[in-house]
Amino acid sequence: MEKATLLEWYRQMVLIRRFEQKCAELYQLGKIGGFLHLYIGQEAIAVGSIAARRAADHVITAYRDHGHALAVGTETKYIMAEMLGKATGVSKGKGGSMHLADVSRNFWGGHAVVGAHLSLAVGLALSESYRGTDNAVLCYFGDGATNIGYFHESLNLAGVWQLPVVWICENNQYGMGTAVDRASAVSEMIRKAHAYGMEGKQVDGMNVFAVYEATKAALQAVRDGAGPQFLEMITYRFEGHSMGDPLRYRTKDEVEKWRADDPIGILERHLLEQGIATQQELDQVDTAVDAELAAAVQFAEESPLPALEKLYTDIYVDSE
Amino acid sequence: MARITMRQAITDALREEMLRDENVFIMGQEVGVWGGTYAVTRGFYDEFGPRRVRDTPISEMVIGGAAVGAAMNGLRPVAEFMTINFAFVAFDAIVNHAAKLRSMFGGQMKVPLVFRAPGGGGRQLGATHSHTPDVIFAHFPGLKVVSPATPYDAKGLLKAAIRSDDPVLFIEHATLYQLRGEVPEGEYLLPIGKADVKREGSDVTLIGYAQGLQVAMEAATDLAKEGIEAEVVDLRALRPLDMGPAVASFQKTFKAVVVEEGHRSYGIGAEVVARLQEEAFDYMDAPIKRVAQHEVPLPYSRELEQAALINKQRVIDAVKEIL
Structure with missing residues (x-):
């Protein structure tokens, strides 16, 4: 892997981490409304897997979507503007934190009904299969989504039709506050993939290299005609489910244990210990990220609110 | 054709x-x-x-x-x-x-x-x-x-x-x-969200769509034999809802019956009646009636099922109540 690539992964992961920290801050100040779900702890998954895609491959995820939006390359300032409900936001202020999308980058959202977007992923994959391309879909979801009907119907139909989907289960151990083994009859998500004709693979979701390699192999398998693939990324969200989560369902010890496996720390140590980058180079990346974030917040703050005349726009195409 | x-x-x-x-x-x-x-x-x-x-x-x-x-x-x-x-x-x-x-x-x-x-x-x-x-x-x-x-x-x-x-x-x-x-043989398209007058008349306006429209047409045919001319408006789409022809007809007949197969409560009739009173209040000569499905889960037995559904006689009765 080239140094520039690794530094870019590091930059994206730090950007996501600090973006989320900034969002938490702005939420406490009342500048971000609604629900806010932070991706802290899971950065290696969005960054490593999206790095393995071609630009023509599609990305679709659930409501914990800031990391994916940043990893596909959507400009930070437009995402931040959406957080603040501004007209310049990626969704013009009509979507919010849970509904980011950037169709120009084949990023289709940001969906907040658990499991529903798996069925949309089937449709995206169908459209590529229908046209005879070898483009694929990366569809992300949490462990909690494996318990809803959409999951089973979608994995089944994708299997029946042999559609080009890589299902990426971000198993962060909890669906809201309910631990996997309290919500799922099997604790290994790949066992659910077996029912739909997929071998599945468990991956260390804290290690960006492992995520990248597994996704790359899965995408290649899809393009080679092996049908849909299933990756279970073992990970952990360091923060609560959303802002205001009382965190009564897990112990501090457990959180500390996982925090020792910080995905950014793992990459940082690798870069330094292998002599790929110097501390100074990493510090420069951190500084640039901070500057980018500060500019993004300023852009968002200074952007106009959506005009009230926009209330009735973008509902129907035919009336426009 | x-x-x-x-x-x-x-x-x-x-x-x-x-x-x-x-x-x-x-x-x-x-x-x-x-x-x-x-x-x-x-x-x-x-x-x-x-x-x-x-x-x-x-x-x-x-x-x-x-x-x-x-x-x-x-x-x-x-x-x-x-x-x-x-x-x-x-x-x-x-x-x-x-x-x-x-x-x-x-x-x-x-x-x-x-x-x-x-x-x-x-x-x-x-x-x-x-x-x-x-x-x-x-x-x-x-x-x-x-x-x-x-x-x-x-x-x-x-x-x-x-x-x-x-x-x-x-x-x-x-x-x-x-x-x-x-x-017709050749290709044609119809605009979505445009209601259509399916029968002209001057005594009462019947408003419906789909099966309800057909029931209204049957009722209109029978009413004509008694000298009552019903105008029948087909909504064709529920969203967007085009009230133009229904309002115009009501302004001519001053009386209306909404016919729908769905349940009466919160039905399309409720919406149509609300819009008629908003848009043509001064033309209202009588209560606007709703003929709709009874408030029951539809039973299997034919007689019971038919008793719960709309039919032309119920439309005719509603018309006669307000004429």
């Missing part, structure tokens, strides 16, 4: 659009090898092949959602729910996704799909298979809801629905599949 059945008109519309546009495809339960449970797509599997006529498992959630996903990326799915009753299982895909994505993502996406669903009561199928829930779907902005009453309208509206860049729920009343009507 040929007189063809509503089923044939729908088949013709689908086939013409499939031939015209490679992006149009059909998916649903038994649409392919079986030929459609109401035989609407008979022969399509042989003509167009499994790529464009796609049998699905009994999985309404993913039928709904996959149609949305395929449409987002530029295809024009016509996804069939075997009956509108099963569309309840896909309610989230329809109202939370098909209807919402364009707005929620600031206009970045369009969702040019058609959900087709036969529905309605009167076939002794019991309570869960006999709903006329059209108005529930029409509640949500972002969706268009169309339900034709004649073969001519069915063909022109379905072709327009397939070409629409917005999601359209196209509800076909199953008892109307055998209804015959005149349909």
Whole structure:
């Protein structure tokens, strides 16, 4: 892997981490409304897997979507503007934190009904299969989504039709506050993939290299005609489910244990210990990220609110 | 002009659009090898092949959602729910996704799909298979809801629905599949969201759509024998709802009866009456009546089922109450 690539992964992961920290801050100040779900702890998954895609491959995820939006390359300032409900936001202020999308980058959202977007992923994959391309879909979801009907119907139909989907289960151990083994009859998500004709693979979701390699192999398998693939990324969200989560369902010890496996720390140590980058180079990346974030917040703050005349726009195409 | 059945008109519309546009495809339960449970797509599997006529498992959630996903990326799915009753299982895909994505993502996406669903009561199928829930779907902005009453309208509206860049729920009343009507040979489209006067008259306005429209027409025929001339307005679509012809007619007759097969409470009648009083209050000579399904789960036994449904006599009685 080239140094520039690794530094870019590091930059994206730090950007996501600090973006989320900034969002938490702005939420406490009342500048971000609604629900806010932070991706802290899971950065290696969005960054490593999206790095393995071609630009023509599609990305679709659930409501914990800031990391994916940043990893596909959507400009930070437009995402931040959406957080603040501004007209310049990626969704013009009509979507919010849970509904980011950037169709120009084949990023289709940001969906907040658990499991529903798996069925949309089937449709995206169908459209590529229908046209005879070898483009694929990366569809992300949490462990909690494996318990809803959409999951089973979608994995089944994708299997029946042999559609080009890589299902990426971000198993962060909890669906809201309910631990996997309290919500799922099997604790290994790949066992659910077996029912739909997929071998599945468990991956260390804290290690960006492992995520990248597994996704790359899965995408290649899809393009080679092996049908849909299933990756279970073992990970952990360091923060609560959303802002205001009382965190009564897990112990501090457990959180500390996982925090020792910080995905950014793992990459940082690798870069330094292998002599790929110097501390100074990493510090420069951190500084640039901070500057980018500060500019993004300023852009968002200074952007106009959506005009009230926009209330009735973008509902129907035919009336426009 | 040929007189063809509503089923044939729908088949013709689908086939013409499939031939015209490679992006149009059909998916649903038994649409392919079986030929459609109401035989609407008979022969399509042989003509167009499994790529464009796609049998699905009994999985309404993913039928709904996959149609949305395929449409987002530029295809024009016509996804069939075997009956509108099963569309309840896909309610989230329809109202939370098909209807919402364009707005929620600031206009970045369009969702040019058609959900087709036969529905309605009167076939002794019991309570869960006999709903006329059209108005529930029409509640949500972002969706268009169309339900034709004649073969001519069915063909022109379905072709327009397939070409629409917005999601359209196209509800076909199953008892109307055998209804015959005149349909011209050449191609034509009808605008979605335009009501239509199906019969002119000056004594009372009957407002309906789909099966309710046909019941209103039967009642109008009988009323004419007694010298009462009813004007009959076909809404054709519940969203967008075009009240123009109904209001104009009411301003002429000063009396109206709304006829719908769905339940009376919160029904399309409630909406139409509200709009009539808002837009034509000064023309109201009598209470506006609603003829609708009784507030009961539809029973199996024929006599009980028919007693719960609308019929021409109930419309005639309602008219006579206000004349």
